[in-house]
Amino acid sequence: TQLLEQSPQFLSIQEGENLTVYCNSSSVFSSLQWYRQEPGEGPVLLVTVVTGGEVKKLKRLTFQFGDARKDSSLHITAAQPGDTGLYLCAGVLSGYALNFGKGTSLLVTP
Amino acid sequence: EAGVTQSPTHLIKTRGQQATLRCSPISGHTSVYWYQQALGLGLQFLLWYDEGEERNRGNFPPRFSGRQFPNYSSELNVNALELEDSALYLCASSFSYGYTFGSGTRLTVV
Numbered sequence: 001t002q003l004l005e006q007s008p009q010f011l012s013i014q015e016g017e018n019l020t021v022y023c024n025s026s027s028v029f030s031s032l033q034w035y036r037q038e039p040g041e042g043p044v045l046l047v048t049v050v051t052g053g054e055v056k057k058l059k060r061l062t063f064q065f066g067d068a069r070k071d072s073s074l075h076i077t078a079a080q081p082g083d084t085g086l087y088l089c090a091g092v093l094s095g096y097a098l099n100f101g102k103g104t105s106l107l108v109t110p
Numbered sequence: 111e112a113g114v115t116q117s118p119t120h121l122i123k124t125r126g127q128q129a130t131l132r133c134s135p136i137s138g139h140t141s142v143y144w145y146q147q148a149l150g151l152g153l154q155f156l157l158w159y160d161e162g163e164e165r166n167r168g169n170f171p172p173r174f175s176g177r178q179f180p181n182y183s184s185e186l187n188v189n190a191l192e193l194e195d196s197a198l199y200l201c202a203s204s205f206s207y208g209y210t211f212g213s214g215t216r217l218t219v220v
Binding site: 050090096097099100101103 | 114143145150151152153155158166168200202207208209210211212213214
């Protein structure tokens with residue numbers, strides 16, 4: 001059973017478009033993180049959100065943590081080819097290691 | 111600051127053999143996590159070591175084992191290899207929030 005469900009699984013868009021990726025769970029997490037992974041590499045941490053309702057911005061990327069701390073979203077404005085990759089959300093349940101969603105594979109074409 | 115280093119980069123083994131994967135965490139990080147990333151399954155938690163002790167393990171059979179050395183480096187051993195063990199094995203270390211991943215070891219079982 002996957003604790004974190006990500007949608008969509010795959011997304012192919014053109015440069016300049018906006019997109020939103022979702023991460024949902026029935027569990028409450030003390031914190032939630034987003035990573036990006038490129039082929040042949042390990043995931044790289046983008047952001048950590050801790051407080052329910054928290055919004056964090058990283059250039060063109062906006063991350064939001066749900067009020068109940070069960071879900072999160074990642075919004076990319078004016079996507080660029082360099083945004084291509086696998087986006088993973090991950091959450092910590094008390095006393096356990098990070099649980100990862102299966103990821104959203106994003107392809108941005110020029 | 112050196113990142114998380116894993117060796118070897120690639121490993122090809124025959125079914126039934128044993129594989130040993132190695133990980134050096136970032137200096138000062140005492141926790142090491144191992145994950146398996148098989149095609150279509152996302153990152154599955156394998157093992158968590160902290161201060162030389164196994165803190166938690168994921169839902170994997172006992173033939174997946176490991177240890178952490180006094181210098182906090184870690185080793186993952188997979189015995190009696192099966193074809194479905196073919197995957198990217200990722201090691202991560204952490205200090206507080208967020209994991210820093212290595213580039214992984216690509217294990218292929220033939």
